[in-house]
Amino acid sequence: MAESADVVVAGAGPAGAAAALVAARAGLRVVLVERGPFPGSKNMYGGVIYPRVLDTLLPRWWEEVPVQRWVTRRATMVMTGTKALTVEFRGEDWDAPPYNGATAYRADFDSWLAGKAADAGAELVCSTTVTGLLRDGTGRVTGVRTDRPDGDIRASLVIAGDGVNSFLAKEAGLYEDWSVTHFTVGVKEVLALPREVLEDRFNLTGDEGLDIEILGGTQGIPGGGFLYTNLDTIAVGVVLSLAGLRDSGKRPEDIIAALKDHPAIAPLVRGGELKEYSAHTIPEGGMDGMPHLAADGMLVAGDAAHLCLASGIWLEGVNFAIGSGALAGETAIEAIGSGDTSAAALSGYRRRLENSFVLANHRKLRGAHKLILGKRAQTVYPELACGIAQRVFTVTDPQPKAGLRRWVHDERKRGGVRLRDIVKDGWVGWRTFG
Amino acid sequence: MSAGSGPPRIAVIPVRSGVLPSGAQETIAEAGGAALLAGSGTAEAAAALAVDAASVATAEIGEPAFGGWAAALAPLLAPYRAILLPASPDGRDLAPRLAAVMDRPLLAGATEYRDDEVRLARYGGLILDHVTADGPVVVTLQPGVRGTEPRTRDLPAPEPAAVKIPDGHDAAVLAVSPPDPGTMDLAESKRIMAGGAGLRGPGDFRLLARVAAAIGASMGATRVVADQGWVAHERYIGTTGVAVDPDLYIALGISGAIQHVTGLGAPRHVVSVNTDPSCPMMAMADLALVTDAPGLLEALARRLGIEPDAGAGEPEPAGARGQEASHG
Amino acid sequence: MGVPRYIAAALKWVDLRPEVDPLAGTVRHDTRTSGLSLADAAALEWALRLGESWQLPVAAITAGPPEARAVLRDAAGFGPTRLVHVAADRDAPSDAIARALAPLLAGAAVVCCGDYSADRGSGSVPAFLAHHLQAAQALGLTSLAPEHPGSLVAQRRLDGGRRERLQVSAPAVISVEPGAAQLRRAPLSGLLAAGRAAVETAAADQAPEYGSRVHLLRTTSYRPRPKVLAPPRDQLPRARLLALTGALSERMPPRVVRAAPEQAADQLIGYLTDNGYLG
Numbered sequence A: 001m002a003e004s005a006d007v008v009v010a011g012a013g014p015a016g017a018a019a020a021l022v023a024a025r026a027g028l029r030v031v032l033v034e035r036g037p038f039p040g041s042k043n044m045y046g047g048v049i050y051p052r053v054l055d056t057l058l059p060r061w062w063e064e065v066p067v068q069r070w071v072t073r074r075a076t077m078v079m080t081g082t083k084a085l086t087v088e089f090r091g092e093d094w095d096a097p098p099y100n101g102a103t104a105y106r107a108d109f110d111s112w113l114a115g116k117a118a119d120a121g122a123e124l125v126c127s128t129t130v131t132g133l134l135r136d137g138t139g140r141v142t143g144v145r146t147d148r149p150d151g152d153i154r155a156s157l158v159i160a161g162d163g164v165n166s167f168l169a170k171e172a173g174l175y176e177d178w179s180v181t182h183f184t185v186g187v188k189e190v191l192a193l194p195r196e197v198l199e200d201r202f203n204l205t206g207d208e209g210l211d212i213e214i215l216g217g218t219q220g221i222p223g224g225g226f227l228y229t230n231l232d233t234i235a236v237g238v239v240l241s242l243a244g245l246r247d248s249g250k251r252p253e254d255i256i257a258a259l260k261d262h263p264a265i266a267p268l269v270r271g272g273e274l275k276e277y278s279a280h281t282i283p284e285g286g287m288d289g290m291p292h293l294a295a296d297g298m299l300v301a302g303d304a305a306h307l308c309l310a311s312g313i314w315l316e317g318v319n320f321a322i323g324s325g326a327l328a329g330e331t332a333i334e335a336i337g338s339g340d341t342s343a344a345a346l347s348g349y350r351r352r353l354e355n356s357f358v359l360a361n362h363r364k365l366r367g368a369h370k371l372i373l374g375k376r377a378q379t380v381y382p383e384l385a386c387g388i389a390q391r392v393f394t395v396t397d398p399q400p401k402a403g404l405r406r407w408v409h410d411e412r413k414r415g416g417v418r419l420r421d422i423v424k425d426g427w428v429g430w431r432t433f434g
Numbered sequence B: 001m002s003a004g005s006g007p008p009r010i011a012v013i014p015v016r017s018g019v020l021p022s023g024a025q026e027t028i029a030e031a032g033g034a035a036l037l038a039g040s041g042t043a044e045a046a047a048a049l050a051v052d053a054a055s056v057a058t059a060e061i062g063e064p065a066f067g068g069w070a071a072a073l074a075p076l077l078a079p080y081r082a083i084l085l086p087a088s089p090d091g092r093d094l095a096p097r098l099a100a101v102m103d104r105p106l107l108a109g110a111t112e113y114r115d116d117e118v119r120l121a122r123y124g125g126l127i128l129d130h131v132t133a134d135g136p137v138v139v140t141l142q143p144g145v146r147g148t149e150p151r152t153r154d155l156p157a158p159e160p161a162a163v164k165i166p167d168g169h170d171a172a173v174l175a176v177s178p179p180d181p182g183t184m185d186l187a188e189s190k191r192i193m194a195g196g197a198g199l200r201g202p203g204d205f206r207l208l209a210r211v212a213a214a215i216g217a218s219m220g221a222t223r224v225v226a227d228q229g230w231v232a233h234e235r236y237i238g239t240t241g242v243a244v245d246p247d248l249y250i251a252l253g254i255s256g257a258i259q260h261v262t263g264l265g266a267p268r269h270v271v272s273v274n275t276d277p278s279c280p281m282m283a284m285a286d287l288a289l290v291t292d293a294p295g296l297l298e299a300l301a302r303r304l305g306i307e308p309d310a311g312a313g314e315p316e317p318a319g320a321r322g323q324e325a326s327h328g
Numbered sequence C: 001m002g003v004p005r006y007i008a009a010a011l012k013w014v015d016l017r018p019e020v021d022p023l024a025g026t027v028r029h030d031t032r033t034s035g036l037s038l039a040d041a042a043a044l045e046w047a048l049r050l051g052e053s054w055q056l057p058v059a060a061i062t063a064g065p066p067e068a069r070a071v072l073r074d075a076a077g078f079g080p081t082r083l084v085h086v087a088a089d090r091d092a093p094s095d096a097i098a099r100a101l102a103p104l105l106a107g108a109a110v111v112c113c114g115d116y117s118a119d120r121g122s123g124s125v126p127a128f129l130a131h132h133l134q135a136a137q138a139l140g141l142t143s144l145a146p147e148h149p150g151s152l153v154a155q156r157r158l159d160g161g162r163r164e165r166l167q168v169s170a171p172a173v174i175s176v177e178p179g180a181a182q183l184r185r186a187p188l189s190g191l192l193a194a195g196r197a198a199v200e201t202a203a204a205d206q207a208p209e210y211g212s213r214v215h216l217l218r219t220t221s222y223r224p225r226p227k228v229l230a231p232p233r234d235q236l237p238r239a240r241l242l243a244l245t246g247a248l249s250e251r252m253p254p255r256v257v258r259a260a261p262e263q264a265a266d267q268l269i270g271y272l273t274d275n276g277y278l279g
Ligand SMILES: Cc1cc2nc3c(=O)[nH]c(=O)nc-3n(C[C@H](O)[C@H](O)[C@H](O)COP(=O)(O)OP(=O)(O)OC[C@H]3O[C@@H](n4cnc5c(N)ncnc54)[C@H](O)[C@@H]3O)c2cc1C
Pocket: A010, A011, A012, A013, A014, A015, A016, A033, A034, A035, A036, A039, A040, A042, A043, A044, A045, A046, A047, A048, A049, A050, A128, A129, A130, A131, A161, A162, A163, A164, A167, A185, A186, A187, A188, A237, A238, A239, A280, A281, A282, A301, A302, A303, A304, A307, A308, A310, A315, A316, A317, A318, A319, A321
């Protein structure tokens, strides 16, 4: 005999947990199914969460969210084979509520958020994998099948929060354009350092944290790198265009190894003891690769809906997952309340996303990945920037300094960079980020 | 402390059909040479002692019935401050019963006994608790951690003790079967190639068996691997598994936990393959290869002209650990 | 002992992947990686099987901190079992645990345990239980075969590769090796119901006392004890010295090589060849 619920949420990642939290709070019977032994047990990501999205869901979340460090400094490093130029921002007020970002382990964060959903009444079932959709004669989704004995659960609505490459979204036919160019692959190492060494090395005190995003450190493969500080570990990784990686014939672990050997990174990671190595695909994000968001009886949230920004120096996904999950939960309440969970009745979901930061940001940054992952941003500009910086900082006595205009011109010529392209990219950049 | 009043220590050795359990000699040595051999064939076992003994008592009380044994032996043992047993299967089972009957604390799994400090292996032998006891104790000693000095003197004549087993409710021994012939090759092999949790699954072990055969070695494993069902339980080496004593020991993806290495004897050549250069097995090795063990196994197979079979290298089957979620 | 009324599983809540600092010997626990060990899962499975074959109800019991109730919910997933929790310290000694559990296990036909707990690893709680319950003990079982209700034949491993077959009758405490059975998967309905299952908490006066006679001096990482060496047989002092120091023996100095698998395989083959293991 099948169990039944109002809402079944597949996947207790940030998207699924947020959806379950919202729906359960409204008194719906929610079953949250997770394949790992506990939420977050198998989930990997870079390491920084921007949790302001929780402000409305869990006021004063910062008092209990399990973080490693609060990000008080964000740096962007532009590098060539041997040189690096870093721009760093320090925000003192990022070290106090409401904070800006935090480094956290997913095992901690996801467990915490799913725990909130369970507190609100959602029934969390772990070590259980959703293996298929239940449908009626019209093709409408009526529940899920799991890998447990008598493991069917019927539900008025299924929310797929099962992450990138969502098997449920695929089965429901929501992915249309399936192309490798929309994916990046992230690989990451976690290196342990004694806390004092880490704080000394990165000049951190208390719970301050640093995050560094890196452009140009990926051996010419479109992508970016990152280095984040946790309490007594650092996360170093790269995000690489899947197509670029394939064409290069290189292996992701070699790219990380090279990044760690770079003269600007090596002293930061020296002596770190490898604690884990992991890899995961990421939807590159942006509006272009987005699937349909609703089917009859089903909604898709988080990475499953490609609501993630992972192009070069951005790595944001958890915030979008929570945002979209919460909106899916709201949509569920409304639809179940009205007794209609057809795709048409669920169309409010997309509207909600459009009106929130989730799709607003995606709309704004549409095309950003093309810019960031383009050849100029990846290799030409880093050379240019580092070259200029080197000239600015090199003392050439007894030769007189040539002056910035001259240096820029020389470096541009050397790198074969056309002014036209700089202006064009500058314009795209301004429109995107401005 | 009662250390001054009366004999301080005695080893209690459960004997079956004249066969001493693993760790018997070490336990007697640790007890300073006083021993009580209890069970069947105790006189024969007493004659087989290879360590110096100050006194040997025998209690011919048949097959194990641990509740009854404990009740019967307790009066004999009362004068001793420390009662030491080997942490062999029978020693492990008798020791708590003695401790309970005699109302003494049990210090289980010791690596060393001194009157003022006992070291107990915990967490699979990763850490040691150093403890001290206020009064008399019962101790089990891990086999293989101590070693023994060979006997220099004649053994004293065994003194039979008159012991009567009271009626009680114990399990009855139906039969004891000799070692499984399937593992005799392992116990007697001079070359062993063993795999641990650093390999990926049953497929790797099938390949390991063939690679081992190609270099004239038997395949061994750790308990973790046997527990997961990747190899037969008869294949695991260690305190609770098969005791071996090869010349060559090659460890693939084995961390070198105490219960494993104490079953190893004293191999002349040890090779360890592990991604963690600082684990105990690497520290023991003459050649420590810091590399991916499954990868090395495949490379080795190619060099020895072994075709990997279809199942080799397959990842751990889902649920191989048989682990249910503990977090519902 | 009266008529056996039920089968019990004594389940310990342990950290399956504790983080042990190899230098300091400190242990860090995480409740999320804590739960049933493989051996205790096998014990639970056997409790369920014995319950089925003798048509007796099953009870699951644990002693530990409040979080330990998690292992009872694992058991609850399999249907109507009585669930009992006794408050106890995580590090309470085995005899104290057994004393806490025993009063709640009176009347059990068979108490099923795991052979060793992963942390303490003494395998002694079941034997202490057998003492308190005046039950037969059969520990470290690799397989068992239930006969008529209250009777079973069990096989266990002795040292040196020998095995033993035992006839066991109720009341009995058994402990099983992790390989003795694989725990079945709980049905989804059971799992959902388990979240709402009632757990009895044993009265406070049944909680163990810790007036322990054993004191922890300190904890360190494991360091092997120097093994006693047999004195060399040679009579000449010089030969004895050489043998003891190994000065002229062929043992090569330890070598640590970091290499890709292919190169490492070459190193290994070279080593085997140099030492006469390969032609
Ligand atoms: C290398 C890398 C670095 C990143 N860095 C960052 C960063 O620094 N900051 C940031 O905000 N984002 C980052 N991201 C993106 C972020 O990880 C994702 O956007 C985010 O995790 C999406 O959340 P989700 O809930 O949609 O999916 P997921 O986190 O993937 O969660 C899906 C959940 O569903 C479960 N599941 C899957 N299939 C099933 C099934 N069939 N049945 C049951 N359960 C199932 C999974 O076990 C998992 O718990 C990074 C991603 C990668 C790969």
